[in-house]
Amino acid sequence: MSFFLRAIGLGGNSIPNFNFTLGEEIEVLRGYAAVPWVVRAGTRNEDGSKVTIFEFNANSASSSSATMDMARNVSKRAKTLMLPGFLRCYDSVEYNNTIYVATEECLPLVRILGDPEIKRDYYDEESGERFDEGVALGLRHVSQALVALHKHQLVHGNVSNESVFVVKSGEWRLFGLELVAGHNEENGLYRRYWSILPDYRRPPETLTSSGGSSTSPAIHNVDAWGLGALIFSVYSGLDNERLSVVKGSDMRSCRTMPRTLQSGFTGLTGTNPKLRMPIDKFLTDAEFVSGSEYVLALQQLDELALKDATDRDAVYRHLTTVMDMFPLRACKYIILAKLSAAMQFGGGSATALEPILKIGTRLTDPVVFGELVAPIVMTLFLSQDPMVRLRLLSSAAQYAPLLPVTLVNDKIWAPFSTGFNSTNANLRELTVRALVHFVPLLDEKIISSDVIRYVTALQQDREGPIRTNATICLCLIADHIPVAIRPKTLVHGFGRMLRDPFLPSRLAALRSFQGTTHHLTPQLLAEAVIPGVAPLSLDANSEVRDLVFRVMDASLESLKKHAGTIPVAVAADDSQQAATSNPNSGVASPVSAGPATTAAAPAAAAGSFWGSWGGKSASTGPAATANGTAVNNNSIASASSSGSNNAPSSATAVKPLSTATPKHQDATTSSYSAPVVPAPTSSSSATTAGGSGGNSWEDELDFGESKPAAVSSLRPSSSLAATNSGMKLKKKGFGGGGAAKVE
Numbered sequence: 001m002s003f004f005l006r007a008i009g010l011g012g013n014s015i016p017n018f019n020f021t022l023g024e025e026i027e028v029l030r031g032y033a034a035v036p037w038v039v040r041a042g043t044r045n046e047d048g049s050k051v052t053i054f055e056f057n058a059n060s061a062s063s064s065s066a067t068m069d070m071a072r073n074v075s076k077r078a079k080t081l082m083l084p085g086f087l088r089c090y091d092s093v094e095y096n097n098t099i100y101v102a103t104e105e106c107l108p109l110v111r112i113l114g115d116p117e118i119k120r121d122y123y124d125e126e127s128g129e130r131f132d133e134g135v136a137l138g139l140r141h142v143s144q145a146l147v148a149l150h151k152h153q154l155v156h157g158n159v160s161n162e163s164v165f166v167v168k169s170g171e172w173r174l175f176g177l178e179l180v181a182g183h184n185e186e187n188g189l190y191r192r193y194w195s196i197l198p199d200y201r202r203p204p205e206t207l208t209s210s211g212g213s214s215t216s217p218a219i220h221n222v223d224a225w226g227l228g229a230l231i232f233s234v235y236s237g238l239d240n241e242r243l244s245v246v247k248g249s250d251m252r253s254c255r256t257m258p259r260t261l262q263s264g265f266t267g268l269t270g271t272n273p274k275l276r277m278p279i280d281k282f283l284t285d286a287e288f289v290s291g292s293e294y295v296l297a298l299q300q301l302d303e304l305a306l307k308d309a310t311d312r313d314a315v316y317r318h319l320t321t322v323m324d325m326f327p328l329r330a331c332k333y334i335i336l337a338k339l340s341a342a343m344q345f346g347g348g349s350a351t352a353l354e355p356i357l358k359i360g361t362r363l364t365d366p367v368v369f370g371e372l373v374a375p376i377v378m379t380l381f382l383s384q385d386p387m388v389r390l391r392l393l394s395s396a397a398q399y400a401p402l403l404p405v406t407l408v409n410d411k412i413w414a415p416f417s418t419g420f421n422s423t424n425a426n427l428r429e430l431t432v433r434a435l436v437h438f439v440p441l442l443d444e445k446i447i448s449s450d451v452i453r454y455v456t457a458l459q460q461d462r463e464g465p466i467r468t469n470a471t472i473c474l475c476l477i478a479d480h481i482p483v484a485i486r487p488k489t490l491v492h493g494f495g496r497m498l499r500d501p502f503l504p505s506r507l508a509a510l511r512s513f514q515g516t517t518h519h520l521t522p523q524l525l526a527e528a529v530i531p532g533v534a535p536l537s538l539d540a541n542s543e544v545r546d547l548v549f550r551v552m553d554a555s556l557e558s559l560k561k562h563a564g565t566i567p568v569a570v571a572a573d574d575s576q577q578a579a580t581s582n583p584n585s586g587v588a589s590p591v592s593a594g595p596a597t598t599a600a601a602p603a604a605a606a607g608s609f610w611g612s613w614g615g616k617s618a619s620t621g622p623a624a625t626a627n628g629t630a631v632n633n634n635s636i637a638s639a640s641s642s643g644s645n646n647a648p649s650s651a652t653a654v655k656p657l658s659t660a661t662p663k664h665q666d667a668t669t670s671s672y673s674a675p676v677v678p679a680p681t682s683s684s685s686a687t688t689a690g691g692s693g694g695n696s697w698e699d700e701l702d703f704g705e706s707k708p709a710a711v712s713s714l715r716p717s718s719s720l721a722a723t724n725s726g727m728k729l730k731k732k733g734f735g736g737g738g739a740a741k742v743e
């Protein structure tokens with residue numbers, strides 16, 4: 001029922017024929033030309049948009065016939081004065097001796113000047129360069145409104161800090177229409193009620209008994225003085241109570257206003273009305289207004305449609321250099337709006353992205369960024385200009401983390417992904433580099449299907465730097481790849497690049513292995529990573545060889561930790577069960593065997609050559625083998641070093657990855673120790689083994705800015721092939737989806 005009553009204007013606080021709902025009280029303007037307006041927040045009933053409602057109750061104690069006349073004049077003039085610089089009025093109505101005027105959302109200037117917190121919100125500071133720039137633009141808007149009003153032969157007569165209101169963007173709007181009347185109107189409201197104004201707001205000629213009818217022939221005289229009173233109230237620091245006792249002659253003693261404004265202020269407040277500065281001359285001559293960078297920047301943005309492409313780019317570049325001087329609120333709601341309009345109607349270019357992103361860096365709230373900057377970014381991704389796309393991609397780190405997730409997945413990803421298939425090599429490279437900043441916002445489905453597919457394709461690109469950057473990208477996004485496919489995706493992605501003839505590509509693959517070891521399963525480390533990187537220990541490049549050993553050290557360290565978690569008791573029971581079920585298996589009984597035989601029993605029971613090659617021997621005496629014969633540990637290393645592959649006769653024996661070297665001979669008789677890696681001494685050194693995360697090597701191997709010689713001129717190094725006589729790496733190992741196999 002209440003909804004129905006509100007719909008027909010009869011319920012709640014609804015007012016007939018007034019399609020707005022009153023909200024909380026914001027301010028009571030008691031000195032507002034003697035009309036006690038109550039300023040309220042409000043909403044429009046159709047869409048819930050915010051408005052400001054001025055309310056005057058004629059039944060209040062301070063009401064009189066004069067105040068009622070002035071309030072009705074506001075209601076009438078507000079709906080008819082549709083001039084630039086004036087507060088926009090949506091509707092006004094009189095109901096139950098109360099006048100309601102609905103305007104665009106705003107705050108009284110006197111409220112902002114009197115509240116330091118609100119003042120900082122609008123101008124970033126209580127005083128200083130940004131505040132002065134905001135005042136310069138405000139004075140320009142008020143002056144332009146007065147000039148337009150005078151062209152219609154109307155006088156405002158009530159210019160002050162209480163007749164100026166500040167909208168959401170920080171711009172000033174003129175209101176206070178109580179005394180608006182015709183210039184030649186003898187019985188107009190201004191001539192009837194000017195005596196109620198404070199002395200400092202009245203020109204000296206109106207203080208005489210004649211009222212100045214014969215001494216104020218120029219239409220601008222009254223409002224020029226009022227504009228000077230407005231300037232004084234802004235920079236004097238006095239509240240309205242103290243301003244009410246200020247005389248006109250006292251205003252000249254203000255020493256806190258900027259130097260560039262003082263000459264214009266003196267011209268506006270001249271005691272001789274014939275010598276008083278016209279308002280349009282104040283706009284052009286006052287350096288404070290005409291020389292303001294903020295004012296000039298907005299003028300140039302308004303004239304973009306009249307400029308050619310070269311001049312527009314010059315405007316954008318200059319705007320970027322002076323952006324820090326402007327209040328943030330103005331950048332958000334004025335400059336961004338103008339730049340967005342330029343982009344939509346063909347006035348934008350790649351250069352326009354610079355001021356947009358510079359504003360974006362000052363927006364720390366993702367919600368505000370999503371409302372104001374994200375739509376512009378989406379529009380730019382739809383542009384067919386390759387330079388715009390290149391600027392977007394190269395600056396992705398500045399804006400991508402603040403973009404809304406839904407916008408990236410639904411609107412931006414589709415045009416973004418076209419860069420992977422571009423015929424422009426620079427565009428492909430920048431796309432894969434920018435992907436690092438977008439992946440955290442993408443859905444797992446897109447990562448599993450599209451992202452992995454595009455990165456894999458770029459790993460086969462004809463340009464070596466692009467292949468390198470694709471591998472780096474895969475490492476940096478490893479944390480965001482779904483867990484179910486992460487290990488194999490990383491192993492296959494990095495493994496296929498180990499055979500790349502482009503040196504930085506092989507380095508990137510090895511560093512990626514080193515930085516993502518914690519993502520790989522023990523089985524992949526043992527069956528794919530270590531066998532896959534081992535052949536590169538013979539690479540002609542020393543940095544590659546060093547990285548190989550670091551990757552192997554990190555992998556072995558991880559395998560050692562995993563081996564410590566395997567239940568030993570289960571393995572012993574299995575060995576005992578195997579010995580019981582097969583008396584001829586060659587496993588010596590602990591009762592009849594000597595110390596050496598006992599030490600070798602677990603390895604023999606496993607039926608594998610690895611137990612005796614990589615383990616620690618308990619004695620230098622003979623050990624039992626799988627066929628029941630005793631051999632010396634040194635004979636294993638010797639056989640290996642001579643190139644023979646004498647595998648045990650057990651059916652479960654596995655061939656070694658490669659022939660052993662003299663270094664491995666020591667490992668058969670002592671505990672294993674990782675090779676000592678020299679400390680990095682230059683930017684080409686890799687991080688220490690076992691480092692986690694993908695960024696550990698990002699600085700030392702950049703994204704390949706400088707393009708090396710054509711890849712086609714390079715020949716694969718012979719060290720990439722598996723040269724050991726006892727091992728051959730199948731293609732299926734890294735590229736085909738399975739683990740590495742050894743023959």
